[in-house]
Amino acid sequence: MQNYQGKVAVVTGGAGDIGKAIVKQLLSEGAKVVVSDVERGALDAAVTELKAAGGEVSGIVADVSDPESVEALAQQVYERHGACHLLFNNAGVGAPSVNVWETTVNDWKWVLGVNVMGVIHGIQSFVPRMIASGEEGHVINTSSGDGGIAPMAGQSVYASSKASVSIITECLAAQFSTQHPQLSATIFYPAGGVLKTGIWNCDRNRPDELAREKPSGQPEDLMGEFMKHAEATGMEIHFQDLDDLAKALIVDLKADKFVAMIGVAGAGEQLRTRAEKIGRGEAPFDDHSLIA
Numbered sequence: 001m002q003n004y005q006g007k008v009a010v011v012t013g014g015a016g017d018i019g020k021a022i023v024k025q026l027l028s029e030g031a032k033v034v035v036s037d038v039e040r041g042a043l044d045a046a047v048t049e050l051k052a053a054g055g056e057v058s059g060i061v062a063d064v065s066d067p068e069s070v071e072a073l074a075q076q077v078y079e080r081h082g083a084c085h086l087l088f089n090n091a092g093v094g095a096p097s098v099n100v101w102e103t104t105v106n107d108w109k110w111v112l113g114v115n116v117m118g119v120i121h122g123i124q125s126f127v128p129r130m131i132a133s134g135e136e137g138h139v140i141n142t143s144s145g146d147g148g149i150a151p152m153a154g155q156s157v158y159a160s161s162k163a164s165v166s167i168i169t170e171c172l173a174a175q176f177s178t179q180h181p182q183l184s185a186t187i188f189y190p191a192g193g194v195l196k197t198g199i200w201n202c203d204r205n206r207p208d209e210l211a212r213e214k215p216s217g218q219p220e221d222l223m224g225e226f227m228k229h230a231e232a233t234g235m236e237i238h239f240q241d242l243d244d245l246a247k248a249l250i251v252d253l254k255a256d257k258f259v260a261m262i263g264v265a266g267a268g269e270q271l272r273t274r275a276e277k278i279g280r281g282e283a284p285f286d287d288h289s290l291i292a
Contacts, residue, residue: 001085001136001137001184006032007030008031008034008084008086009034009088010034011035011088012037012089012118013037013064013092014033014046014059014088015039015045016090017242018142018190018195018245019037019091020049021245024246026250028055029250031085032081033050033058034058035059036061036062037091040061044059060076064114065117070125073125074129078129085138087140089118089141091114091118092115092118092144093110093111093205093206095155096212099154100156104213105213106212107157107212108157110210111157111158112160112164115161115162115164115165116161116164116165119168126139127139127172127183130183131180134182136182137184138183138186139169139172139184139186140260141185141187142165142190143163143166143169144158146158147160147162147166148162148166148187148189149267166187169186173186185258186252186259187259187260187261188260189259190240190245191262191267192240192263193239195239195240195245240262245262273286
């Protein structure tokens with residue numbers, strides 16, 4: 001899809017930092033955008049900000065972990081616009097960086113519920129409608145290099161969820177190619193540097209019924225602690241500009257890339273190294289993997 005003018009786009013997690021950057025770029029391309037988020041206050045503020053910048057944008061509250069909520073989102077989108085051409089399954093959350101045996105059942109339920117089932121619910125509610133329309137369409141699922149390319153050892157919950165998103169997207173793309181070639185699917189790996197986003201503090205949206213059963217021992221201000229550690233150790237940090245990240249994503253989508261990622265060549269080299277180790281029967285982790 002080369003021209004987004006007048007196309008209808010849906011972005012879940014759209015009030016978050018990456019989501020909002022994607023929405024801004026879509027609006028600049030002339031798309032009509034429905035922003036969805038679980039956080040009402042953040043959603044209202046984001047829509048107000050985005051409207052001020054110009055373009056046709058609206059907001060709908062939805063909890064992607066709830067299939068009924070996502071189905072209601074799809075119904076409202078089709079009632080308002082009669083179509084969805086671009087579906088960004090972007091909502092995501094993280095979990096504490098702990099040993100696998102120190103994770104809790106609720107860590108897994110919450111992260112997999114949002115990061116994996118949220119993508120599944122989006123596909124199940126929107127794709128049948130997109131197929132029925134017969135129009136060109138694109139499904140973009142946000143994964144992560146942490147899991148999608150190689151896991152960080154301390155991030156077993158989050159990395160597992162993102163590895164799953166990558167596999168789901170690959171299966172979806174293969175099925176589209178043989179059954180519904182007017183549709184395509186892309187994995188989006190946000191990369192290019194440290195991403196200053198709300199996922200560093202996503203516990204604010206964690207439901208009480210899925211609260212962690214025991215303390216993680218981690219500080220509340222993870223970004224602040226990360227910056228202190230970087231300063232103390234002399235670590236050089238490059239923050240990826242999120243607007244530039246979104247622009248790069250749109251370029252890759254228009255080029256019909258299956259993988260949308262800044263620095264994708266480096267990721268390919270990392271995957272080749274991992275594959276060689278696996279081919280020798282070795283564990284594929286490296287020094288990068290051991291960074292929590």
